[in-house]
Amino acid sequence: MATTPVLETRSLTRSFGSLLAVNEVDFRVPEGELCAVIGPNGAGKTTFFNLISGRLEPTSGGVFFEGEDITGFPPHAVVKKGVGRSFQITNIFPRLSVLDNVRIAVLARRGKTLDMFSPIEKHTEEQDEALVILGEVELEHKAHHPTTELGHGERRNLELGITLALEPRLILLDEPTAGMSIEETSSTIALVKKISADKTVVFTEHDMSVVFSIADRISVLHQGSIIAEGTPDEIRNDELVRLAYLGEEV
Amino acid sequence: MEGSSSNKFSIRRLTGSVTNRFGVTALLALAVLAPFLVQNDYYIQLCTEILIASLLAISLNFLIGYTGLVSLGHAVYLGVGAYAFALLTKNVYPSMWAGLIAAGASCALLAWFMGVFCVRLAGLYFAMLTLAFSQVVYTVAYYWRDVTGGDDGMLGIPKPEIGIPGAFSISLESFTNFYYFVLIIVAALIFLAWKIANSPFGRVLQAIRENPERVEFIGLPVHRYKLYAFIIAGTLGGFAGGLYSTFQGYISPDLLYWTQSGEIVLMTILGGMYSFLGPAFGAGMLLFIRDTVLNFMEYWRIVVGGILVLLVLFLPGGILGFFEGWASRLSIGGNDGDDARS
Numbered sequence: 001m002a003t004t005p006v007l008e009t010r011s012l013t014r015s016f017g018s019l020l021a022v023n024e025v026d027f028r029v030p031e032g033e034l035c036a037v038i039g040p041n042g043a044g045k046t047t048f049f050n051l052i053s054g055r056l057e058p059t060s061g062g063v064f065f066e067g068e069d070i071t072g073f074p075p076h077a078v079v080k081k082g083v084g085r086s087f088q089i090t091n092i093f094p095r096l097s098v099l100d101n102v103r104i105a106v107l108a109r110r111g112k113t114l115d116m117f118s119p120i121e122k123h124t125e126e127q128d129e130a131l132v133i134l135g136e137v138e139l140e141h142k143a144h145h146p147t148t149e150l151g152h153g154e155r156r157n158l159e160l161g162i163t164l165a166l167e168p169r170l171i172l173l174d175e176p177t178a179g180m181s182i183e184e185t186s187s188t189i190a191l192v193k194k195i196s197a198d199k200t201v202v203f204t205e206h207d208m209s210v211v212f213s214i215a216d217r218i219s220v221l222h223q224g225s226i227i228a229e230g231t232p233d234e235i236r237n238d239e240l241v242r243l244a245y246l247g248e249e250v
Numbered sequence: 251m252e253g254s255s256s257n258k259f260s261i262r263r264l265t266g267s268v269t270n271r272f273g274v275t276a277l278l279a280l281a282v283l284a285p286f287l288v289q290n291d292y293y294i295q296l297c298t299e300i301l302i303a304s305l306l307a308i309s310l311n312f313l314i315g316y317t318g319l320v321s322l323g324h325a326v327y328l329g330v331g332a333y334a335f336a337l338l339t340k341n342v343y344p345s346m347w348a349g350l351i352a353a354g355a356s357c358a359l360l361a362w363f364m365g366v367f368c369v370r371l372a373g374l375y376f377a378m379l380t381l382a383f384s385q386v387v388y389t390v391a392y393y394w395r396d397v398t399g400g401d402d403g404m405l406g407i408p409k410p411e412i413g414i415p416g417a418f419s420i421s422l423e424s425f426t427n428f429y430y431f432v433l434i435i436v437a438a439l440i441f442l443a444w445k446i447a448n449s450p451f452g453r454v455l456q457a458i459r460e461n462p463e464r465v466e467f468i469g470l471p472v473h474r475y476k477l478y479a480f481i482i483a484g485t486l487g488g489f490a491g492g493l494y495s496t497f498q499g500y501i502s503p504d505l506l507y508w509t510q511s512g513e514i515v516l517m518t519i520l521g522g523m524y525s526f527l528g529p530a531f532g533a534g535m536l537l538f539i540r541d542t543v544l545n546f547m548e549y550w551r552i553v554v555g556g557i558l559v560l561l562v563l564f565l566p567g568g569i570l571g572f573f574e575g576w577a578s579r580l581s582i583g584g585n586d587g588d589d590a591r592s
Contacts, residue, residue: 053467079469091467093460096453104457105468107450113470116451123450166468 331491
């Protein structure tokens with residue numbers, strides 16, 4: 001391949017005891033792509049994300065971001081390299097205000113979090129930037145509210161906002177629409193599409209209609225291994241995938 | 251702490267408000283006027299002790315309320331700060347400033363050393379390790395007779411005068427002078443703590459309390475931030491220890507004992523750990539109760555224990571926490587959103 005992929009894993013493997021959760025996965029994401037990783041529950045999607053983002057260390061194999069070996073980096077170092085992620089279970093700062101949830105991420109990216117003596121409100125540039133991001137995830141009007149007043153979909157959006165505030169070049173989204181209503185799902189999907197216009201995005205999703213409508217490319221994970229990769233059309237017509245996972249659904 | 255209604259509560263308090271500013275001014279005025287109001291050496295001394303305990307409780311709350319780390323070994327800084335002050339002023343040079351700097355610096359180093367091990371843990375394990383460390387230091391102070399005087403402790407710790415040599419000097423032997431000296435030091439350090447609490451760094455500590463893993467995933471090394479919080483808390487605690495040393499004039503290993511750590515935790519919870527000044531309020535209350543009840547019976551802890559049970563059941567945000575929540579609800583008519591802005 002001519003250009004370096006944004007993300008590449010080589011023979012990435014993680015076992016828990018005798019269980020091979022992720023098994024020899026070779027995975028490449030070229031720049032700018034919106035790539036879906038699908039598979040039945042327990043296929044290893046979240047483990048795969050945890051390995052890439054540094055939450056788990058691989059048993060063997062490697063993770064490369066923009067050509068650089070980041071295998072075994074702790075999460076904060078992976079983030080600093082330019083990889084942001086969101087979580088399947090909403091992962092925000094519950095007792096901070098909506099604004100602070102995003103502001104803290106902006107301050108972190110700009111390296112201002114060791115400032116101990118100036119009031120946080122004096123950092124107006126970061127505050128304005130946080131408000132812009134809250135606008136993108138449609139939460140600007142709730143900036144000064146506690147997160148406890150947000151609905152489930154809004155919290156998911158807030159989490160996305162925290163991740164966006166890091167200005168990652170690669171975003172990993174673990175089931176961005178988990179637990180959302182139909183309207184919330186469609187607005188979040190629109191948001192994901194918008195984000196992917198100038199970023200590389202890898203996401204997992206259980207809603208197949210979503211996956212097939214927005215993904216550029218789909219990888220199918222089954223029992224820890226990638227059994228198929230291709231465009232939505234190719235995956236739709238793949239016999240193996242039909243047998244292993246999709247069944248009658250598609 | 252759990253449940254959405256108390257969640258709203260704490261956001262109000264953490265973000266500060268107009269009611270806070272009024273409260274702080276009133277409190278400061280009260281502290282300045284206290285010696286005139288009580289007009290009695292005994293009570294001036296009690297007020298001095300409350301000031302020192304306030305600093306100690308606020309320093310602990312950096313860990314408990316802000317970073318979400320329950321330390322059960324905070325008395326180690328009270329004790330080590332006190333011994334550092336005593337050893338320096340008695341054996342090296344009788345200077346108030348040198349003594350206080352020795353107290354703060356020794357505790358900063360100690361906190362750094364202990365912190366490297368402690369911050370890797372969370373929850374109960376963190377609490378147990380801080381407890382264990384403090385008991386080790388207690389044991390050292392107890393048995394190292396040559397330096398610490400063992401269980402006899404150290405007597406005759408001076409109150410060196412302050413001023414510029416050759417130009418002027420102020421004696422701190424009078425209770426009132428000493429009270430004002432302590433007030434200035436404590437107020438300055440609490441102000442510093444308040445600055446840190448409201449800085450971007452302070453907000454990161456709160457974020458760690460809320461969700462340490464997410465902090466890691468916004469690109470910050472959580473252990474390092476916890477370590478800094480640990481050192482700040484320890485250093486401020488060390489200054490409190492130094493002040494206590496010169497205030498009492500004698501010290502013993504009891505200062506380092508785990509029950510003393512428990513008392514500082516009590517102050518924090520009594521006053522309210524999600525309120526910046528809550529722990530100071532708790533310190534005042536605890537010492538006041540001790541003083542009052544001791545006139546009637548020895549078992550003042552029973553009273554404190556009873557109050558604590560009632561608090562945990564009915565006012566989980568602590569006493570000052572409760573009043574702050576109540577005041578801000580009055581002033582903003584129940585609109586949480588506007589309050590979080592200030």
